[in-house]
Amino acid sequence: MDNSKTASRQAARKRRLLINRDFTLLWSAQAISKLGDVVFDYTLVFWIATSIAREQRWAPLAVSGIFVATALPTLGAGPIAGVFVDRWQKRPTMLLMDALRAILILLLLLATGILPPPFQLPPFGQLVAIYLVVVLATICAQFFDPSRLALVGDMVTEPDRAHATGLLEVTRNLAVVVGPPVAALLYFRFGALWALIINALSFVVSFLALLAVHASPSGVRPQPEQQTHFLREFVSGLHFLAGNRVLMTILVTSVVGMFGFSAFSALGIFFALQNLHIPASLSSFLSLAFGVGAMMGAFLAGLFAQRIGVARTFWLSILLLSGLLLVYARQTSFAPAVVVSFLFGIPYAAIGVASDPLLLHVTPRTLIGRTFSVIITIVMLSILVSTTLVGYLASMVLHDFHARFLGLAFGPIDTIFTVGSLFGLLAGMYAMVNLWGLHLAREEDGLNPEITR
Structure with missing residues (x-):
């Protein structure tokens, strides 16, 4: 009897820590993808500053272009994405955005110099490729992030939501602290190629974790007659x-x-x-x-x-x-x-x-x-x-x-x-x-x- 009570208390403590299985998978997906995001951002900075625009007067402007390529889609696509997020089912939307971001980053590998010399991009072409991928990946994030918030609301009841958000924030801030030195280590040891591959893999792992989530497909979803103009x-x-x-x-x-x-x-x-x-x-x-x-x-x-x-x-x-x-x-x-x-x-x-x-x-x-x-x-x-x-x-x-x-x-x-x-x-x-x-x-x-x- 005592053993069963002890096991019950341990199970309750575990549930309180990780809340439930589906949230644990979602939390794991964010922890991996957020670290990949920070590594990706700093990899682009190192790549532009030390290679593409090395010793060029316009190097600071080229690096600042990353921030512009992130900010503009947030301002332009964010409100538009919100309407479609409310129309679509949340987990499939997140899966699609993870898959698209993995593909986009893998496509950016073509700009790292892996192609034969006749097909290698010049510095200007590399910058255009980087900015384009950042813009498109940021647009994907405008669909992913509100979908994740809604999914947290589905997975976690109100008494546990502050705890759930705390866990998500811990991993986000951990990525901000750990990401820059990891990016520096990967880039200066292995080059941009492997740093980008690892970031793409982070979205693949996030995709697989979300795929294992047992989210109900019959959640509240606007019916066609509710979807007006x-x-x-x-x-x-x-x-x-x-x-x-x-x-x-x-x-x-x-x-x-x-x-x-x-x-x-x-x-x-x-x-x-x-x-x-x-x-x-x-x-x-x-x-x-x-x-x-x-x-x-x-x-x-x-x-x-x-x-x-x-x-x-x-x-x-x-x-x-x-x-x-x-x-x-x-x-x-x-x-x-x-x-x-x-x-x-x-x-x-x-x-x-x-x-x-x-x-x-x-x-x-x-x-x-x-x-x-x-x-x-x-x-x-x-x-x-x-x-x-x-x-x-x-x-x-x-x-x-x-x-x-x-x-x-x-x-x-x-x-x-x-x-x-x-x-x-x-x-x-x-x-x-x-x-x-x-x-x-x-x-x-x-x-x-x-x-x-």
């Missing part, structure tokens, strides 16, 4: 988003708070040089500390967000993130800055862990694709605008700015960080007011934690 479906999604208090809170806080995080990302190297007075080579430790903090934040938020309250976790994390950015702006020494950068990553990841369960809580399954895609598109646009703005302020408007206030010295970079933190605090208070009293279902509320189909 594309524009009407798109507009109905916008109306739902605009009329939902929770979704608009997520959107507004993301856009307003993005100014501070864009400053932290874009101007981090200049803060290290001008405020911390360290060589550029040490600035990577600040990014590493942030990445490790983000992994820990995702793990902790996944464990405790449901107990704290998912909505409360969301706005508390925004306030804490903004407060830490204010503290970071006042740092003048390397070691304390590393500690604050690590702490900064914790609430940053917690915001992501809390936002998806909130979206799933208030969004009908037939609108998840449109809702998610529009939010991501607007957030990407805000990133572009914020990054451009902070770069312009640091380069032009505040380049020679120096002032003292309340006995504190202010320069251009820390001033931008300070203003960004104030925007973040306003966003956090806005979220606190709008989400106050919102509670998601918990297991003790009587919901069956097992997946229902």
Whole structure:
């Protein structure tokens, strides 16, 4: 009897850790494909900078083209993809996108020089091939990502969704930390060819993991008579988003708070040089500390967000993130800055862990694709605008700015960080007011934690 109880408790703990079989497969697929994505991105940077555009004046422009090739499809194809994601079944859509991305990356092998000399592409042709593959792969991601979110909603009941999102965020941040050195090792040891092959294989493994998922094919799917005109479906999604208090809170806080995080990302190297007075080579430790903090934040938020309250976790994390950015702006020494950068990553990841369960809580399954895609598109646009703005302020408007206030010295970079933190605090208070009293279902509320189909 005792043995059976012990086995039952162990099985329950295992279920709580991995939630269920289908989610474990989905989580494994993302862990592999996300690492492949980061390795792919950095491989392209190394390939362009050290080979295709080596010692060319236009090399920085060529590398920045990768970011443009990623941003433009997100802005252009994202909202369109959301309508079709809501029409189509989710797992087949994800399988198709994984297969297409594997094929696209394998086709890029033709640009690595494996063909005989008469058929090898010149540098300009290689760049065109790279940008084209990045554009098409990014379009595939616009279909894959909202489908994955909807599938998580199908696989995982509300009491476990914060935990599920936490696991997904841990693997995403782990890929961001581990991916760059893995890409460097593969590229400089074996060349672009094998780095691309490994990335293509990551999508093959993701495809096989998704193929093993026992998702119900009879999930909620719009019937043909429900599928009206594309524009009407798109507009109905916008109306739902605009009329939902929770979704608009997520959107507004993301856009307003993005100014501070864009400053932290874009101007981090200049803060290290001008405020911390360290060589550029040490600035990577600040990014590493942030990445490790983000992994820990995702793990902790996944464990405790449901107990704290998912909505409360969301706005508390925004306030804490903004407060830490204010503290970071006042740092003048390397070691304390590393500690604050690590702490900064914790609430940053917690915001992501809390936002998806909130979206799933208030969004009908037939609108998840449109809702998610529009939010991501607007957030990407805000990133572009914020990054451009902070770069312009640091380069032009505040380049020679120096002032003292309340006995504190202010320069251009820390001033931008300070203003960004104030925007973040306003966003956090806005979220606190709008989400106050919102509670998601918990297991003790009587919901069956097992997946229902």
